[in-house]
Amino acid sequence: MSKSERPNQLFRNLNAKVASIPMVLTALVIFVGGSAWTVLYSFTNSKLLPRLNFVGLDQYYRLWSTPRWLISIENLLVYGVLSLVFSLVIGFMLAALLDQKIRFEDTFRTIFLYPFALSFIVTGLVWQWLLNPEFGIQGVVRGLGWESFNFDPLYNSSIVIYGITIAALWQGTGLIMCLMLAGLRGIDEDIWKAARVDGIPMWKTYLFIIIPMMRPVFVTALVIIAAGIVKVYDLVVAQTSGGPGIASEVPAKYVYDYMFFAQNLGQGFAASTMMLLSVLIVIVPWAYLEFGGRKRV
Amino acid sequence: MRYQFMTAALAVTTALPFAGPAAATDLEVTHWWTSGGEAAAVAEFAKAFDATGNRWVDGAIAGSGGTARPIMISRITGGDPMGATQFNHGRQAEELVEAGLMRDLTDLATRDKWTEIVQPKSLLDGCTLDGKIYCVPVNIHSWQWLWLSNAAFEKAGVPVPKNWNEYVAAAPALEKAGIQPLAVGGQPWQASGAFDVLLTAVGGTDTFLKVYRDKDAEFAAGPEVAKVFKAADDARKMAKNTNVQDWNQATNLVITGKAGGQIMGDWAQGEFQVAGQTAGKDYTCLPGLGLNEVIATGGDAFYFPLLQDAEKSKAQEALAETLLDPKTQVAFNLKKGSLPVRGDVDLEAANDCMKKGLDILAKGSVMPWTDQLLSQDTQKQKEDLFSEFFAKPDMTVEEAQKRFADIVASAD
Numbered sequence: 001m002s003k004s005e006r007p008n009q010l011f012r013n014l015n016a017k018v019a020s021i022p023m024v025l026t027a028l029v030i031f032v033g034g035s036a037w038t039v040l041y042s043f044t045n046s047k048l049l050p051r052l053n054f055v056g057l058d059q060y061y062r063l064w065s066t067p068r069w070l071i072s073i074e075n076l077l078v079y080g081v082l083s084l085v086f087s088l089v090i091g092f093m094l095a096a097l098l099d100q101k102i103r104f105e106d107t108f109r110t111i112f113l114y115p116f117a118l119s120f121i122v123t124g125l126v127w128q129w130l131l132n133p134e135f136g137i138q139g140v141v142r143g144l145g146w147e148s149f150n151f152d153p154l155y156n157s158s159i160v161i162y163g164i165t166i167a168a169l170w171q172g173t174g175l176i177m178c179l180m181l182a183g184l185r186g187i188d189e190d191i192w193k194a195a196r197v198d199g200i201p202m203w204k205t206y207l208f209i210i211i212p213m214m215r216p217v218f219v220t221a222l223v224i225i226a227a228g229i230v231k232v233y234d235l236v237v238a239q240t241s242g243g244p245g246i247a248s249e250v251p252a253k254y255v256y257d258y259m260f261f262a263q264n265l266g267q268g269f270a271a272s273t274m275m276l277l278s279v280l281i282v283i284v285p286w287a288y289l290e291f292g293g294r295k296r297v
Numbered sequence: 298m299r300y301q302f303m304t305a306a307l308a309v310t311t312a313l314p315f316a317g318p319a320a321a322t323d324l325e326v327t328h329w330w331t332s333g334g335e336a337a338a339v340a341e342f343a344k345a346f347d348a349t350g351n352r353w354v355d356g357a358i359a360g361s362g363g364t365a366r367p368i369m370i371s372r373i374t375g376g377d378p379m380g381a382t383q384f385n386h387g388r389q390a391e392e393l394v395e396a397g398l399m400r401d402l403t404d405l406a407t408r409d410k411w412t413e414i415v416q417p418k419s420l421l422d423g424c425t426l427d428g429k430i431y432c433v434p435v436n437i438h439s440w441q442w443l444w445l446s447n448a449a450f451e452k453a454g455v456p457v458p459k460n461w462n463e464y465v466a467a468a469p470a471l472e473k474a475g476i477q478p479l480a481v482g483g484q485p486w487q488a489s490g491a492f493d494v495l496l497t498a499v500g501g502t503d504t505f506l507k508v509y510r511d512k513d514a515e516f517a518a519g520p521e522v523a524k525v526f527k528a529a530d531d532a533r534k535m536a537k538n539t540n541v542q543d544w545n546q547a548t549n550l551v552i553t554g555k556a557g558g559q560i561m562g563d564w565a566q567g568e569f570q571v572a573g574q575t576a577g578k579d580y581t582c583l584p585g586l587g588l589n590e591v592i593a594t595g596g597d598a599f600y601f602p603l604l605q606d607a608e609k610s611k612a613q614e615a616l617a618e619t620l621l622d623p624k625t626q627v628a629f630n631l632k633k634g635s636l637p638v639r640g641d642v643d644l645e646a647a648n649d650c651m652k653k654g655l656d657i658l659a660k661g662s663v664m665p666w667t668d669q670l671l672s673q674d675t676q677k678q679k680e681d682l683f684s685e686f687f688a689k690p691d692m693t694v695e696e697a698q699k700r701f702a703d704i705v706a707s708a709d
Binding site for chain 1: 363366367370374389391392393396483484485540542672673674676677678681684685686687688689700707
């Protein structure tokens with residue numbers, strides 16, 4: 001058909017490439033450029049206005065000796081591990097249960113997915129009331145006669161982060177359930193039949209056949225959950241505003257507070273650079289395994 | 298149809314500049330006064346400014362100063378300045394002034410003799426940078442007040458205390474009567490502010506200045522300040538289980554007699570007034586916690602961003618004059634519950650607590666406050682420390698003081 005033996009790779013699908021230029025530019029200038037700018041200014045002592053007055057690693061030394069930052073990191077770890085594990089487990093369980101060809105499946109699906117339609121701010125406020133010792137769950141249970149019942153996570157420094165995790169799970173598991181359900185529906189009916197013929201119990205079929213087959217769905221779910229974990233901010237602001245004291249602070253809130261309330265851009269940039277770094281530490285090895293490995297095959 | 302609409306719209310837009318008197322200039326003024334009393338107070342400014350033939354365009358930003366300030370700052374740095382904006386005078390707008398974004402008002406100040414009319418003089422210091430004046434102070438708000446519920450003490454069977462020490466001694470009786478001795482809301486600035494008040498009241502004015510003005514870290518780690526931390530520890534025990542967030546919710550606990558008292562600035566007075574309570578009868582106010590009667594010259598001020606438009610610049614001058622006008626000062630401050638910045642105005646309608654404040658002011662017992670002495674960065678670190686201290690009973694006094702001294706050492 002065409003005369004040239006080897007078409008120039010650069011001009012293949014030229015239209016598509018031209019069309020993607022705006023997006024490429026946006027990514028380069030806004031994401032990469034903005035990140036580079038932030039990292040650069042994190043080495044300065046910028047206060048209210050960005051200034052190129054380098055102070056080396058001072059902002060980072062200060063950051064890592066600030067108790068509030070250390071508490072934020074600790075909270076993020078607890079929140080992250082718990083919401084990752086429980087979102088996946090609860091989401092998958094719910095999906096597996098819904099997949100048993102039960103009646104009113106649509107109704108249940110809607111009920112479970114409904115919280116996802118609410119923003120984190122609304123979720124936070126709802127759970128602030130639910131966990132309020134006087135008006136919420138504790139109050140109701142005590143009203144039923146169990147006077148010594150104690151459940152006030154939002155007012156107890158040592159367990160407040162669990163109160164926030166509960167709210168996040170309530171909001172987020174519905175979506176994970178839907179993803180899992182879609183994944184389960186994508187599994188060929190014949191595989192179930194084959195497993196049944198071989199006499200494999202149901203839980204074993206799920207664990208050793210279905211879940212490995214659903215790997216792409218799990219990866220998608222993982223990315224969505226992980227992104228939500230790192231940027232958690234509005235939920236905390238609505239539920240506790242970091243309290244009691246500084247017991248439920250998270251890194252994103254530290255960044256915002258120091259950039260805008262404390263008028264210390266340098267410190268905020270240093271903290272956001274650390275957040276970027278932590279994301280990279282998680283993403284890079286994963287991307288390497290996921291995409292780098294495939295080429296060798 | 299559409300054509301008609303277009304011409305009509307065009308006619309309106311071209312006609313607008315000629316409508317009204319030639320001097321009428323719109324000036325957008327941003328501020329964070331949005332609660333009932335505050336909005337009524339700011340309306341007095343708007344009325345007075347409109348009377349000068351200009352037009353006040355209200356740019357109220359809901360939320361507290363913490364929410365509003367970043368918005369104002371980003372508008373000014375982003376090249377979309379308003380005509381005038383509120384800040385707490387002191388160091389909040391310092392960098393904006395240094396960057397040349399704010400208008401120098403020195404000429405106007407000399408012409409109108411601000412240095413003579415503004416009382417106390419230290420108020421203008423908060424507006425001055427390198428000998429030039431950049432803002433107009435409009436009121437004085439002081440933090441050093443203890444508000445006590447008379448009903449709560451009656452119920453506990455103890456007399457209403459006359460100072461902090463008596464109050465601490467009365468705490469067990471209050472507790473026995475099922476009353477929260479001290480209300481401290483969960484917002485970080487409340488805990489930090491309460492400590493600063495204790496620092497002035499228990500430690501004394503010199504101690505306060507040595508720590509916050511001279512930033513003497515060794516002194517902050519020493520025995521004088523340790524005494525203050527001991528008092529803060531008492532406050533922490535008395536404030537345990539407050540379980541409210543906002544300052545006005547905490548004030549409400551005092552109003553309803555559920556809490557014995559609250560350390561809060563004189564803006565709390567507005568809440569008592571709205572609840573229909575009378576000073577001296579239903580509640581008692583102790584300036585300086587009854588130990589050290591001084592008034593800190595914190596408060597609100599208006600800054601004027603540098604504008605290119607000559608008309609608007611002229612309107613800015615008119616606004617600056619209006620703000621300091623004796624009549625406006627009285628009307629505004631009565632509604633706001635704050636003290637006027639001029640010594641020569643008459644506040645007959647002031648209530649007992651305001652009169653106490655005016656007396657202290659007349660005696661000249663004034664001192665600068667943290668807004669003037671510390672950067673926002675240091676303030677925030679202080680807030681983090683004290684909100685943790687008040688919420689965490691197992692944090693030792695020694696540890697808190699050590700961290701406090703570290704903050705003072707790196708303060709700017």
